Amino acid sequence: MKVLRPARLVAVLAALGLVLLTAIAIGLAWGPSSVSLREALGVLFDAGSTGPAADIVRRIRLPRVAAGALVGASLSVAGVVFQALLRNPLADPFVLGISGGAALGGVAVLSLGHALGLGAGAVPVAAFGGALATTALLFGAAGVRGRLAATTLLLTGVVFNAFASAAIVFLASLGGMAEGTSIFLWLIGNLASARSELLLPLAALFALGLACALPLSRTLNLLSLGDEAAEQLGISVEIAKRVLLFATALMVGAAVSVSGLIGFVGLIVPHALRLVLGPDHRLLVPASALAGAAFLVVCDAAARSVLPGRELPVGAITALAGGPLFLALMRRQQRRGLIA
Amino acid sequence: MELSGVAVRLGSRAVLAGVNLSVAPGEVVGLLGRNGAGKTTLLRVACGALAPDAGRVLLEGRALASTSRRERARSVALVPQDTQVPFPFSVAEVVLMGRTPHLGWLGFEGAHDLDVARAAMERMGIGALADRSVLTLSGGERQLAIVARALAQQPRLLLLDEPTAFLDLRHRLEVLTVVRELAAAGASALVVSHDLGVAARFCDRLVLLGDGRILASGPPREVLTPDLLRAAFGIEVELGFATDGVPVVVPRALAP
Numbered sequence: 001m002k003v004l005r006p007a008r009l010v011a012v013l014a015a016l017g018l019v020l021l022t023a024i025a026i027g028l029a030w031g032p033s034s035v036s037l038r039e040a041l042g043v044l045f046d047a048g049s050t051g052p053a054a055d056i057v058r059r060i061r062l063p064r065v066a067a068g069a070l071v072g073a074s075l076s077v078a079g080v081v082f083q084a085l086l087r088n089p090l091a092d093p094f095v096l097g098i099s100g101g102a103a104l105g106g107v108a109v110l111s112l113g114h115a116l117g118l119g120a121g122a123v124p125v126a127a128f129g130g131a132l133a134t135t136a137l138l139f140g141a142a143g144v145r146g147r148l149a150a151t152t153l154l155l156t157g158v159v160f161n162a163f164a165s166a167a168i169v170f171l172a173s174l175g176g177m178a179e180g181t182s183i184f185l186w187l188i189g190n191l192a193s194a195r196s197e198l199l200l201p202l203a204a205l206f207a208l209g210l211a212c213a214l215p216l217s218r219t220l221n222l223l224s225l226g227d228e229a230a231e232q233l234g235i236s237v238e239i240a241k242r243v244l245l246f247a248t249a250l251m252v253g254a255a256v257s258v259s260g261l262i263g264f265v266g267l268i269v270p271h272a273l274r275l276v277l278g279p280d281h282r283l284l285v286p287a288s289a290l291a292g293a294a295f296l297v298v299c300d301a302a303a304r305s306v307l308p309g310r311e312l313p314v315g316a317i318t319a320l321a322g323g324p325l326f327l328a329l330m331r332r333q334q335r336r337g338l339i340a
Numbered sequence: 341m342e343l344s345g346v347a348v349r350l351g352s353r354a355v356l357a358g359v360n361l362s363v364a365p366g367e368v369v370g371l372l373g374r375n376g377a378g379k380t381t382l383l384r385v386a387c388g389a390l391a392p393d394a395g396r397v398l399l400e401g402r403a404l405a406s407t408s409r410r411e412r413a414r415s416v417a418l419v420p421q422d423t424q425v426p427f428p429f430s431v432a433e434v435v436l437m438g439r440t441p442h443l444g445w446l447g448f449e450g451a452h453d454l455d456v457a458r459a460a461m462e463r464m465g466i467g468a469l470a471d472r473s474v475l476t477l478s479g480g481e482r483q484l485a486i487v488a489r490a491l492a493q494q495p496r497l498l499l500l501d502e503p504t505a506f507l508d509l510r511h512r513l514e515v516l517t518v519v520r521e522l523a524a525a526g527a528s529a530l531v532v533s534h535d536l537g538v539a540a541r542f543c544d545r546l547v548l549l550g551d552g553r554i555l556a557s558g559p560p561r562e563v564l565t566p567d568l569l570r571a572a573f574g575i576e577v578e579l580g581f582a583t584d585g586v587p588v589v590v591p592r593a594l595a596p
Contacts, residue, residue, distance in 0.1 A: 001432045001454065001457075001458060001470045001471065002430065002432065002470075002471050003430075003432055003433060003436060003449065003454065004448075005448075006448055084427075087426045088426065089426060089427065217447075218440075218443075218447035221429070221433075221437060222437055222440060224425070224426055224427050224429075225425055225434075225437065226424070228384075228389055228418075228420060229420065231389055231409065232387060232389065232413060232416075232417070232418045232420075233413050233437060233438065233440040233441060233493070234408075234409045234410040234411075234412065234413030234414070234440055234441035235409065235440070236409060274427065274428070278428070278429075278430070278433075279427035279428055279429050279433075280429075280433065282447065282448075
């Protein structure tokens with residue numbers, strides 16, 4: 001009888017920790033000016049190193065790698081939580097409309113900011129405000145007689161996302177070419193504008209979300225059986241759902257505010273891990289944090305390096321790399337008869 | 341377990357209207373009635389998932405509403421009708437979920453929990469399926485896994501909502517034999533069933549529910565009568581008796 005033992009949990013997480021460390025080293029080394037892996041790691045572990053390479057790594061690449069890791073981890077943890085809460089393996093962190101609200105806030109500033117006298121610094125603030133407002137709307141609109149039903153949540157999210165995209169198109173057509181390009185980059189998701197003063201709030205919100213999701217990870221297993229079944233087994237379902245939704249909404253809001261709509265990470269990282277590690281959320285939640293961070297850091301390194309002299313939005317890389325990887329994993333599991 | 345004067349309204353409809361029902365330790369009670377008669381609602385009240393609008397529910401002498409969810413989950417287990425699982429949990433993992441109300445704060449199952457789960461699977465005859473994904477099981481096998489989960493909960497009251505609906509005859513008898521064994525060990529069970537024959541064979545007492553009220557309650561011989569079944573189901577039946585006196589009901593036609 002194969003069940004999750006603490007020893008396996010520790011072993012898998014340690015292995016994924018090493019993967020993340022490797023990804024960070026790659027993220028620090030790759031880029032327009034080449035730095036060797038050894039130099040990059042040297043800067044990471046030795047605060048006293050100096051020279052142009054150390055400067056690039058410490059001042060330019062380290063904040064960006066940190067932002068990538070935090071955004072990737074936030075989106076993946078939010079994805080795995082939403083998939084369990086909505087009892088749907090196809091759910092992603094953007095499905096509930098929180099991202100749509102954040103995007104609307106961000107795009108509003110990108111397109112009208114000049115006229116209102118707001119700089120680029122206001123974009124993440126407005127985006128996070130949009131995420132919070134959507135979350136409030138979601139709790140208000142989807143709650144029926146004190147219960148948050150999965151279908152109502154999903155429908156509310158789908159409707160709100162459609163509304164937000166329409167509003168975004170409207171706002172984008174008000175602005176000029178320059179605004180149009182920055183809106184496009186933002187909607188496809190990129191880390192180029194992730195500034196280092198955003199790292200602390202991003203890290204704090206990620207830590208808060210993880211601190212809520214980790215102790216509730218076994219509860220997520222039960223919630224995926226359905227609300228009534230979980231309640232039968234002694235879980236305070238409605239409280240657990242609200243805590244999880246609120247915490248992950250903060251994570252998604254923070255991630256989108258910093259990087260725009262980086263798609264695919266929150267869908268395929270949890271999904272791929274479930275194919276490899278099984279569906280137990282006690283392992284899946286922390287594993288998603290580590291693997292999501294590693295995945296986005298490597299994708300961003302690729303986004304900075306594949307075209308000489310220019311940079312791709314990382315959102316394009318996640319979909320390009322993630323799609324085939326995911327299909328390959330799924331085919332392999334199907335051949336082994338592990339999934340229906 | 342004792343329900344007195346239990347009434348439930350959903351919207352403007354009275355689903356249960358003043359139901360009195362008790363299940364004694366060691367007793368297996370069958371709950372019969374047409375679709376929409378209020379059987380599932382009654383089970384939801386009995387397990388605390390639904391608070392009645394009026395009436396009292398006592399569990400072992402204590403008001404059910406005053407117990408914590410965790411306490412309730414340690415004494416009452418429900419086998420629901422719908423057992424869809426969206427993720428590829430293994431059978432063992434699903435059965436171990438039944439240990440939830442007994443686990444400590446860290447949420448890791450100990451050796452005792454594994455033993456209880458293994459015994460529950462063996463008892464339901466699905467020990468060999470322990471490592472199979474529930475997504476690859478047949479409807480009947482999945483149902484057996486859910487019954488095993490309820491057994492792993494080690495409840496003193498077992499509520500079963502049409503537990504045998506997807507099961508072949510052999511598996512039906514297997515489930516109800518296990519229910520009888522639990523009753524012999526002092527637990528009690530309330531079983532919703534549409535299979536009158538199996539209900540008559542395995543239940544000490546049958547309760548016939550119609551439009552939210554109890555139409556009849558008593559030993560199978562007193563409840564499975566043509567008049568009562570016409571009133572409850574709107575059907576004409578032919579009634580016979582097996583060699584040991586258990587009633588056998590054969591449906592004949594719709595009642596005019």
